[in-house]
Amino acid sequence: MIRVLRARFVAAVLEAGRYPDRIDPAIGREPEIAFAGRSNVGKSSLINTLVGRRALARTSKTPGRTRQLNFYVVETVRGTFVFVDLPGYGYARVSKGEHASWRSLVERYLEERTLLRGVILVVDIRRGIGIEERELLDYLHFHRRPAIVAATKIDKLSRGSRSAAMRAISAAAGDTPVVGVSGETREGRDEVWRRLTVPPIDLLDTAAQGPLTPHDGS
Ligand code: GDP
Numbered sequence: 001m002i003r004v005l006r007a008r009f010v011a012a013v014l015e016a017g018r019y020p021d022r023i024d025p026a027i028g029r030e031p032e033i034a035f036a037g038r039s040n041v042g043k044s045s046l047i048n049t050l051v052g053r054r055a056l057a058r059t060s061k062t063p064g065r066t067r068q069l070n071f072y073v074v075e076t077v078r079g080t081f082v083f084v085d086l087p088g089y090g091y092a093r094v095s096k097g098e099h100a101s102w103r104s105l106v107e108r109y110l111e112e113r114t115l116l117r118g119v120i121l122v123v124d125i126r127r128g129i130g131i132e133e134r135e136l137l138d139y140l141h142f143h144r145r146p147a148i149v150a151a152t153k154i155d156k157l158s159r160g161s162r163s164a165a166m167r168a169i170s171a172a173a174g175d176t177p178v179v180g181v182s183g184e185t186r187e188g189r190d191e192v193w194r195r196l197t198v199p200p201i202d203l204l205d206t207a208a209q210g211p212l213t214p215h216d217g218s
Pocket of ligand 1: 037
């Protein structure tokens with residue numbers, strides 16, 4: 001469906017509001033899609049599956065790389081898009097201060113970035129949508145950010161348990177579309193891309209690309 005020509009990691013952002021808008025010609029200009037999810041759900045694997053690269057987003061956890069926004073430029077036959085990997089949430093043991101800086105980094109990006117077209121909330125199909133995921137979906141809805149849920153690791157369940165789990169996730173997701181994916185078998189890849197290229201997200205809608213506002217830059 002969507003053929004990816006090239007993909008590159010551009011920058012990691014550690015400070016709220018300091019986006020890499022002048023580092024790469026695509027960033028600050030092309031539409032963005034953000035990936036959210038607790039750590040270990042398969043967020044990096046999903047990014048790799050979507051771009052068809054084995055290790056663009058690292059699937060190994062590197063300490064210190066977890067509290068930042070990672071910006072990737074993805075060139076496809078249908079246009080150039082920017083993938084923004086948000087730091088994983090759901091850390092039970094982080095200090096209050098760390099939690100506050102995580103919130104300001106992620107929430108400022110989600111609330112003020114005009115180039116952001118939508119968010120993929122990544123969940124493990126075996127774990128589904130918990131309180132934090134539900135809160136994030138409500139928060140995105142409140143801020144009028146279109147979202148889809150990607151349920152990963154579908155290859156780990158039998159057909160029967162898979163459809164039961166997908167039904168439960170869809171029920172918990174409400175109006176938010178849910179797509180099952182696997183980094184192992186690549187199942188769901190085309191469906192995620194399809195969801196990214198139709199309303200309400202529609203990365204292909206060039207008319208929706210607003211000019212940079214002062215909020216977008218540093
Ligand atoms: P992240 O922390 O959310 O970025 O998660 P990763 O993408 O690093 O994945 C965490 C672990 O789950 C790794 O060991 C992956 O190999 C594994 N994993 C991720 N996606 C899948 C999947 O679709 N199927 C299977 N079987 N394993 C997966």
